Ligand code: ADP
């Protein structure tokens with residue numbers, strides 16, 4: 001059902017591809033500009049710094065080729081972007097070092113790295129990269145300030161020794177602060193973007209389903225009508241025949257089969273209509289305790305499973321909800337019926353209600369039945385999905401449809417061989433007693 005939404009992994013790949021492209025673009029631009037400067041200065045042999053810069057560019061190209069090679073096969077999927085961007089910060093430090101350390105104009109490149117890291121590895125990642133950049137910059141400037149390393153190519157006049165220590169300190173602190181501020185802000189934005197994207201894709205999916213269902217509903221209503229009428233005449237004719245023709249046990253058996261099967265077809269078609277076009281409910285205030293007790297009583301009376309399956313109820317008093325009681329009964333009936341059918345031999349179904357904070361309440365139905373695998377759970381709400389030889393696969397689809405109209409949802413937890421628990425969280429209302 002989902003088509004337009006891409007997985008996070010694909011998204012990551014996509015972004016990494018762009019990053020690799022821009023890295024190469026950056027290296028090419030750097031190469032181009034150094035060549036132009038060199039040609040202008042016309043210095044031969046080239047300056048020492050240019051050679052190092054060219055070396056750096058070659059490293060970036062080689063790294064890019066390497067990344068491209070291991071791109072699809074790399075095992076550490078989550079670590080890969082961290083490693084790539086981490087290496088980028090080292091390269092930036094190197095560029096800053098070559099172009100004059102403290103006086104280099106390239107310290108802004110840290111911010112560029114942090115911004116794209118927030119787009120790729122989000123808030124946490126960009127914060128990590130910001131710390132990484134700050135540490136590198138701090139170490140670099142300190143080493144230079146204390147004369148442990150020499151700034152790479154510099155005329156004496158612009159060496160760090162000419163600056164007051166507080167100016168140096170100030171610039172380092174400002175750079176670090178800038179790194180964290182940018183990481184924080186761009187991280188915030190990217191998290192927001194990520195959330196919005198997710199919400200959008202959920203909404204898209206929902207809309208698509210609603211559209212499909214509306215169409216299906218119209219079709220089903222027409223079809224049901226067309227099927228039910230001939231079925232009724234069929235059953236009626238057989239009943240008349242049964243009375244008219246002399247009794248013969250063979251014929252009677254056959255006619256009973258026809259009647260039974262028409263009943264079954266009738267139920268299936270009605271169920272399908274219920275699923276495809278559920279009637280709008282009449283909202284009432286319902287006391288969960290009495291409504292559920294009644295449903296369970298009815299269930300035990302009607303189902304032959306009740307002899308082997310016992311139902312235990314544990315209801316909190318005074319929970320009121322607003323919904324159509326017919327819908328409530330239908331949902332509970334389908335869930336309890338499934339639970340009973342999941343139990344082979346003897347077993348127990350527990351139905352429990354309890355209030356939650358913020359005007360919510362929960363209904364829990366747990367059974368000691370066969371349970372389901374994770375994969376199975378993903379399909380149980382699909383129409384016509386069933387694992388039973390005589391199932392219709394419509395029970396939970398109807399439940400789904402009804403819940404959708406109340407904006408609530410069922411949670412399913414299950415363990416194969418142990419049992420299943422359906423948890424239904426719904427809105428509770430306060431009734432002045
Ligand atoms: P049906 O009951 O006609 O098969 P449903 O839509 O009611 O259709 O259920 C779909 C499927 O979900 C069932 O066939 C069953 O495999 C699974 N299922 C539902 N409830 C349970 C449960 N409590 N325990 C185990 N499996 C369940």
Ligand code: MG
Pocket residue numbers: 334337338394395396
């Ligand atoms: Mg069912």
